[in-house]
Amino acid sequence: xxxxxxxxxxxxxxxxxxxxxWNSSNLPVLSTLAMEYAVFDHWFCSVPSCTNPNREFMMSGxxxxxxxxxxxxxxxxxxxxxxxxxxxxxSWKIYYGDDPWMAPTFADLRSAxxxxxxxQYENFFWDLGNGTLPQFTLIQxxxxxxxxxxxxxxxxxxxxxxxxxxxxxxYTALKESSYWNSSVLLITYDxxxxxxxxxxxxxxxxxxxxxxxxxxxxxxxxxxxPTVAVSPWIPKNTLVTTPQGSESPTxxxxxxxxxVISTANKIFGLDAHLSAREAWAGHFExxxxxxxxxxxxxxxxxxxxxxxxxxxxxxxxxxLNDHHIDSLNLxxxxxxxxxxxxxxxxxxxxxxxxxxxTKQYPPNWVAWREGQEKGKVWEHLNAPTLALLxxxxxxxxxxxxxxxxxxxQGVKE
Numbered sequence: 001x002x003x004x005x006x007x008x009x010x011x012x013x014x015x016x017x018x019x020x021x022w023n024s025s026n027l028p029v030l031s032t033l034a035m036e037y038a039v040f041d042h043w044f045c046s047v048p049s050c051t052n053p054n055r056e057f058m059m060s061g062x063x064x065x066x067x068x069x070x071x072x073x074x075x076x077x078x079x080x081x082x083x084x085x086x087x088x089x090x091s092w093k094i095y096y097g098d099d100p101w102m103a104p105t106f107a108d109l110r111s112a113x114x115x116x117x118x119x120q121y122e123n124f125f126w127d128l129g130n131g132t133l134p135q136f137t138l139i140q141x142x143x144x145x146x147x148x149x150x151x152x153x154x155x156x157x158x159x160x161x162x163x164x165x166x167x168x169x170x171y172t173a174l175k176e177s178s179y180w181n182s183s184v185l186l187i188t189y190d191x192x193x194x195x196x197x198x199x200x201x202x203x204x205x206x207x208x209x210x211x212x213x214x215x216x217x218x219x220x221x222x223x224x225x226p227t228v229a230v231s232p233w234i235p236k237n238t239l240v241t242t243p244q245g246s247e248s249p250t251x252x253x254x255x256x257x258x259x260v261i262s263t264a265n266k267i268f269g270l271d272a273h274l275s276a277r278e279a280w281a282g283h284f285e286x287x288x289x290x291x292x293x294x295x296x297x298x299x300x301x302x303x304x305x306x307x308x309x310x311x312x313x314x315x316x317x318x319x320l321n322d323h324h325i326d327s328l329n330l331x332x333x334x335x336x337x338x339x340x341x342x343x344x345x346x347x348x349x350x351x352x353x354x355x356x357x358t359k360q361y362p363p364n365w366v367a368w369r370e371g372q373e374k375g376k377v378w379e380h381l382n383a384p385t386l387a388l389l390x391x392x393x394x395x396x397x398x399x400x401x402x403x404x405x406x407x408x409q410g411v412k413e
Contacts, residue, residue: 021195030187040255058190069323073333083108128177171185328397328401
């Protein structure tokens with residue numbers, strides 16, 4: 001890992017931040033669950049890159065050659081793990097906070113049948129309480145702060161404490177449900193966010209024969225990320241390092257995001273593989289060794305305090321980041337009708353989207369980006385532009401677009 005800090009862009013005021021870390025006082029919820037159940041100290045990103053490719057690996061076993069956050073207009077052609085599970089008779093759902101994000105990037109999740117299983121976040125708690133929870137679920141946190149909810153994805157432009165509150169609520173609801181003794185909650189992060197790690201990413205097999213446009217062959221994992229597994233069948237203070245014994249398909253197997261697929265398939269008794277990477281990845285069903293811990297031995301987490309009003313106001317007023325814009329690009333392309341003003345002129349490419357904003361709302365989007373890079377975030381925005389690009393409006397735009405797309409496919413939100 002020589003050169004990690006040296007490669008941090010020089011002159012940035014937050015350059016030393018890449019060497020910092022959270023501790024148990026900053027993250028009491030995640031720290032408590034890590035100490036009370038299982039924490040992985042050798043869980044690697046699937047690719048040494050950004051968010052979307054790593055999510056693609058977790059959701060399908062490969063990124064099909066992508067190493068950035070772009071996606072094909074027709075959707076990723078590889079089979080998603082969700083579609084695969086459905087073919088095997090395993091029920092699944094994706095629950096999202098304010099935006100479905102990666103779900104519609106897969107072609108096989110754009111069908112009416114699949115879209116029925118992509119639902120709003122509150123349905124998770126309804127299913128949990130009514131005995132209708134599917135066998136496999138993915139929870140996508142909120143990406144932006146609005147009047148109806150706080151961003152809780154722990155992205156650097158939002159509060160980490162809100163993510164703690166999300167984890168606490170899910171854990172508490174699961175613990176109090178009928179599913180507690182027959183489930184596992186896995187908490188992980190798609191990528192490392194630029195923070196330093198002394199552990200060099202190991203070699204790995206490529207998922208398929210596709211090379212990235214820059215020639216990367218996918219034979220090296222990404223940097224480690226925090227991963228915690230929660231279940232009453234996990235002994236307290238369990239530390240999981242590298243895969244051992246029958247949970248290591250090869251002598252070099254490691255835990256990466258495709259371990260979600262390999263472990264779920266082992267639990268469900270499925271032998272097929274979605275990619276060579278997932279076939280190589282370690283699985284961890286062996287940590288559920290028991291005996292079953294009584295409720296008195298499973299911690300109760302205190303409720304998280306609400307975020308201070310000034311933080312809420314600050315987040316709501318923050319302009320949309322690249323992830324927000326990319327997601328709106330995707331949804332605008334799917335709906336085709338371009339039903340929200342922020343999508344006016346969008347023709348399927350991010351540059352076209354930017355050009356439309358530049359033309360329609362001077363001083364333009366480009367000026368805002370240049371101002372942001374100089375540390376001047378808002379003074380280049382006029383009122384109409386600011387009203388369209390603040391976090392507080394993201395949920396309304398995203399849910400409107402996605403609801404319309406589902407309606408186009410004959411699916412009610």
